Structure formats: C-alpha cells, structure tokens
Amino acid sequence: MNAHALTALKLTGIAFGAMSLGLLFMGLGRIVSARIQRRIGPPFYQSFIDVIKCFTKTSITHNFVMDLGIIMALGGLIATAFFVPFANFSVLGSSSVVIVLYLMSIGYLGMAMGVSASGNPNATIGISRALALMLGYKIPFVMVIMAMILTYNSSDLLTYALAQNHGFGSWHIFKYPLGFIAVEIAFQAMVGEKPYDHMIAPAEIASGPMVELSGKYLGIGFLLHAVQLYVETGLIVNLFLGGAQTWYIMMVKMFAVYFTTMCINAVMARYRIEQGIRHLWIWAGSFALLQLVYTRIWG
Amino acid sequence: MYDHIFKRAQSLHGDKITCEKKHPQQLEIKTDRHYVMNLLSWLKTESYVHLAFISCIDWIEENQFELVYHVYSYEEKNHILVKTRLDRDRPWMHSIIDVWGHAQPYEQEIHEMFGVYFPGNPDLSGLFLHNWKDLPPMRKDFNPKDYSLALYSLKGMGHEALDMDFIQEITELEVE
Amino acid sequence: MEHDNIYLTNLRDEKQNMWTGLANYFRKRSMWMLYYCTGCGAIELPPTMTSRYDMERLGMGPMATPRQADLLLITGYLSVKTLKRVIWSYEQMQEPKYVVGFGSCPINGGIYWDAYPVINHLEAFMPVDMSIAGCMPRPQAIIDAFEKLMDEIQQGKAVGYKRYRKHYDWYKRNQDLVLNRQSAVLTPYVDPFASMPTAAELMAQESEDSHV
Numbered sequence A: 001m002n003a004h005a006l007t008a009l010k011l012t013g014i015a016f017g018a019m020s021l022g023l024l025f026m027g028l029g030r031i032v033s034a035r036i037q038r039r040i041g042p043p044f045y046q047s048f049i050d051v052i053k054c055f056t057k058t059s060i061t062h063n064f065v066m067d068l069g070i071i072m073a074l075g076g077l078i079a080t081a082f083f084v085p086f087a088n089f090s091v092l093g094s095s096s097v098v099i100v101l102y103l104m105s106i107g108y109l110g111m112a113m114g115v116s117a118s119g120n121p122n123a124t125i126g127i128s129r130a131l132a133l134m135l136g137y138k139i140p141f142v143m144v145i146m147a148m149i150l151t152y153n154s155s156d157l158l159t160y161a162l163a164q165n166h167g168f169g170s171w172h173i174f175k176y177p178l179g180f181i182a183v184e185i186a187f188q189a190m191v192g193e194k195p196y197d198h199m200i201a202p203a204e205i206a207s208g209p210m211v212e213l214s215g216k217y218l219g220i221g222f223l224l225h226a227v228q229l230y231v232e233t234g235l236i237v238n239l240f241l242g243g244a245q246t247w248y249i250m251m252v253k254m255f256a257v258y259f260t261t262m263c264i265n266a267v268m269a270r271y272r273i274e275q276g277i278r279h280l281w282i283w284a285g286s287f288a289l290l291q292l293v294y295t296r297i298w299g
Numbered sequence B: 001m002y003d004h005i006f007k008r009a010q011s012l013h014g015d016k017i018t019c020e021k022k023h024p025q026q027l028e029i030k031t032d033r034h035y036v037m038n039l040l041s042w043l044k045t046e047s048y049v050h051l052a053f054i055s056c057i058d059w060i061e062e063n064q065f066e067l068v069y070h071v072y073s074y075e076e077k078n079h080i081l082v083k084t085r086l087d088r089d090r091p092w093m094h095s096i097i098d099v100w101g102h103a104q105p106y107e108q109e110i111h112e113m114f115g116v117y118f119p120g121n122p123d124l125s126g127l128f129l130h131n132w133k134d135l136p137p138m139r140k141d142f143n144p145k146d147y148s149l150a151l152y153s154l155k156g157m158g159h160e161a162l163d164m165d166f167i168q169e170i171t172e173l174e175v176e
Numbered sequence C: 001m002e003h004d005n006i007y008l009t010n011l012r013d014e015k016q017n018m019w020t021g022l023a024n025y026f027r028k029r030s031m032w033m034l035y036y037c038t039g040c041g042a043i044e045l046p047p048t049m050t051s052r053y054d055m056e057r058l059g060m061g062p063m064a065t066p067r068q069a070d071l072l073l074i075t076g077y078l079s080v081k082t083l084k085r086v087i088w089s090y091e092q093m094q095e096p097k098y099v100v101g102f103g104s105c106p107i108n109g110g111i112y113w114d115a116y117p118v119i120n121h122l123e124a125f126m127p128v129d130m131s132i133a134g135c136m137p138r139p140q141a142i143i144d145a146f147e148k149l150m151d152e153i154q155q156g157k158a159v160g161y162k163r164y165r166k167h168y169d170w171y172k173r174n175q176d177l178v179l180n181r182q183s184a185v186l187t188p189y190v191d192p193f194a195s196m197p198t199a200a201e202l203m204a205q206e207s208e209d210s211h212v
C-alpha cells in the first residue's frame, strides 16, 4: 500500500471517528441535561439511533444549491477536523490554528448557502443570527490566539500542545487564565448552546437553519453538529488543557469541556441577539484583550 | 354606588329609557335601538369609557334579538348594561364603531354568529367559521346536532356502517 | 377489542425483510413528535415530557417543524379550521410518519359529538395509527400507547402513511366533503342584507313599511 492510500485511509478514519465521537458526546450531553432536570434521559447511544433513523426517512430537497450547500458544510467541517491534532497526532503534519479558523467558516458558509436556498424565511433569519453571533465570538477568540502566536512565534496547534507537556503547571489554563475564560465564553456561543442559542431557538424561529431539513438532510445536520463539537472541543483541549498523550485522555478532556458547556446550558436562559453579541464583546472581548496586553508586556 | 348616574340618566333621558338596578354594581338600561348611540356617547362622557363586550341573545319566542352593550367605569367602579331589542326577521343595528373603534370585531362576530347586520361597519366578513353556508349557528332555530350528524357522522359521509365496522373497513383497505 | 383503553387500528402486516426490520428498530427508538396542540390534551404532554414521566427515555422528543417530525400528535378535539392545518402539516411530514389521536374527541367526537365546528371521526380524514381513549388520557396511558406504537412499528403494522398514499382519493373525498362544501347542510341561509344597504336606506325602508 503506498503512502497516499495510507493517508487517505487515515483521513477517512478521522472523519468517521470525529462524527462518532461527536455523536457520543451529544448523547452524553443529553443525559447530563436530563440528570440536571432530574430525568433519566435517553441511552448514551441515542444520537446514533437518531442519525441512522434520519437516513432511513424520505427527504425533500428544494433545489440543487441546497444539496450542494449542505455537503459543502459537512465537507468543510470534516476538512477542519483533519487539522486538529488528536492526542499529539496530526495526519497532515500541519495543524495551523489559522487554517482551522479559516476552514471552520467554510462549514458555516456552506450551511448558510444550503439553508437559505431552501427558501424558508425562518432559515434565513436563523442563518443571519448565526453569522451575527460569529462576529461576536470570533473576535475574542482570535485575540487569544494572537496572544499565543506572539508567545510562541508559531501558529501550530501541535507546538502549543507539546509545550504543555510538563505537568499541570505548564497547562495554558494556568498560564493564560483570562484567555481561557474568554475562550470558554466564546465556545458556548460556537456550539450554539444557551445562553447563545439564538440561531436554533425552537420556540421562536422553529429551529432556524434546520427548519426545512428533513430526513437525510437532518441527518447530515446532526453529523455537522457532531463534527463541530469534535473540532471545537479538540481546539480547546490543544490550546489550554495540555493536549494529550493518549487517545482516551484526549477524549476525557474533550468531554470535560463539553460537560461544562452542557451544565451552563442547562441552567441558563437565552439572551436576545443584541444582548448576546454585546455580552460576548464586553466580557469575552475584555478578558481576551487583557490577556493579549498582559502577554505582550510581561509574557 | 350608581345612584348618581341613575338619577342623571333618569333626568336627562327619562322618557327614552327604563332603568333597573340589577345588582349593587350593575345597572340595566333598556332603550330603543335608534337611541342606543346617543346613550352610549353620553355614557362615555360620564366616565363609562370601557366598552367590555357586546353580546347578542336570541329571544326566539318573542321573535326578537337582544343586543347588550357592557360598559364599565373605572372611576365609579360599576357596570352598565345597555339593552335593546331588534326585529328577528330583519335584524340590523347602527354600528357604534364611531364611539368605540374596537367594537368592530364584536359586531363582526355577532354578524357571523347571529346574522345581525351592522350598517357602517367596514368589515363584516367571516371570522371563525370555515366555508359556512347554513343558518348563522348561534340562532336558536339552528340545530347543531342535526348539522353535526349530517356532516361529520359516518352516515353523513356516506358510510352506511357502524363505527367498528367502519374502522374495520378502512383498515382492511389493502396496503401494497 | 381486548385492550382496555387502547385499541389497535392497524391489522395488516407489512412484508418485512431484514432491512426494513432493522430500519424499523431505529424508527421506533427515535420518534420525534410534532404535537399539534388542538385541544385539552396539550396539557397532558408537559408532564409526559418532563421529570415525572420523561418520554426522552424512549428516545422521543419534541421537534419544531413538520419536516423534521415522525409523529403527529392530535391532542384533542379538531375543529374544521384546524383540520385543514393538520392536513397540511401531515402532508409536509416525511415518510415514515405516524399519527396518534389523543382522547375520545378524535375517535368519535367525544363530548363535542354534536357540536357544529368539531369533526367527529379523525380516522376518516387521515390515517390514525394509534388512538388513546379517555378524556383526557393520563400520562401513564400516553406512555403506554407510545410503547404499543413502538411495538407496532417494529412489527411493521403502523403503516398508516402507506394507506394514505394508496387510498388518497378516499381520504381526499372525505376532506373535501367537509372543507370544500359547495352547498348548505341543513337550511341554506339567504342573507337579507346581502346588498349591504346603509343605515339611511334601511330607515327609509322601515318608515315606508310602517306607513303601508
């Protein structure tokens, strides 16, 4: 087997691994919310059942752009997943955080294109909210990344992860606590959990972007969310929680990040859209700015 | 409570109305239908600014409809019912939307449910009923039971069968 | 039928092979519902969904739009106006789809059997896969019904959507009978004021009449 085929195989493995891990997290996240609400909750494999069921249903498409957009979103996010190091292992040999941020937007834009083509006004509202919110969380996030790049003179996620390999004390969560808080707030908005779930808002705009997705499209929508979870939790683990040497440590750390998010999600209500953006800019933004200034002067 | 308004009504409109105390906070005024508008505009100036509702009653034996205007005063904290009778064969009544604009949907509803016509009301189209072609349904000579049986029952739909047989029948419709 | 408060309305078997059997397993374990809160029954769903009875155990959850849902809950009486919307929602749902009628109203009209705006037999307008008798059924009965529905789905008996597709003309005829009626049911009503006269005209006419 030649090297290319091997890489292709590995990439396929990562794609499916990312989807399954994301789905597993979603199932566990539902159990977490259920337990907080004193319910039993679904089995942990519920999300797998949901996705498979979605693929057994008939589905309706509105035009070619809708198909294209959805596939582009999934493709964009899976491509992002290739660049996120998993347990200090990166198939492509490069894991620049700039590429990750750039590719992640392709996912969102694909989604925006696909669901806007479906012609439902609620979907368009949902997408415009999602893009507005993106403006809110990308800025603090990028400021924190800039602080890192200034320190290490490198944008490689693997470099950051390896630099944190010397025990707890070297973890960035202790070195850059303000940056961690900023990113944690931004993360809440990235995965679209409360209080930043404007874009889904089931009772308000009937689940926003997903409103016209039926059957297989909805299944892909779920997979999108799963890959998104993988990418974003992986990013935070590599940036702040010391990366990981082994795959199970990595998974535990990733789940810890998601667990925090779900706990916040279970007890918060939704902000209004302009409140949400203001909150992100003021709180996450000021923490990120402080971190940046601090790193620049004393770091 | 309402002695004041009672006396004023008697002295100003005494020959056109009959007043009756119904309840410590409720006064009933009966009047001719052409006089209702005058009375209501007068009441509005007398702090009875809240038109709560307009209701309609079908007195089928007397061959009359009765319209009841409920007005309320926040200052005197009492409630006046202005009642008037209409001929049931040709029921129409002056619209009061010039006095209270929000009377429009009330009149629209009475028109739909009783067939009382309100000249001057700009919109008397149907409000609640879907594709209605029968007598207005709140009239006493409309029989809802017959209607329901004729339209919604299985017999009415052309299935000459008892319930369980019917369900059996459509369940047995062959599937693929 | 021998079941106490639930009777099964689907007796016909779908031809099952291994794949449909497997697909049915996933379908039954993940029913997303669109609850159309038409009547009293809507109030029984919050306890069914939340901590006390927790229907998420069964993989069920509320969904926001008909496109995403598998299960349409008709929670109570259906007026003619609502029926039209229910049919739209049902036709927007993607197959396989199931309908559950709550309470006696969708079965035979319940206490509204003689009311002019409320239809009596939902079964005549769309295929109902499961009916729960009671006024209103308690959450226990609802969960029970969902479990029975899951069994039916697994056995390939809940095929109302196929019946709807195959016998669409039959259902459409009944729907038209109620929704697009052309003539009056009992006495046709002739509006004496159809020409929309003004008050002045009416008064002039009245004084004329009184002179005669």
Ligand code: SF4
Binding pocket: C039, C040, C041, C075, C076, C077, C102, C103, C104, C105, C106, C110, C111, C112, C134, C135, C136
């Ligand atoms: S069956 Fe009873 S509870 Fe249910 S909608 Fe009818 S009247 Fe209401």
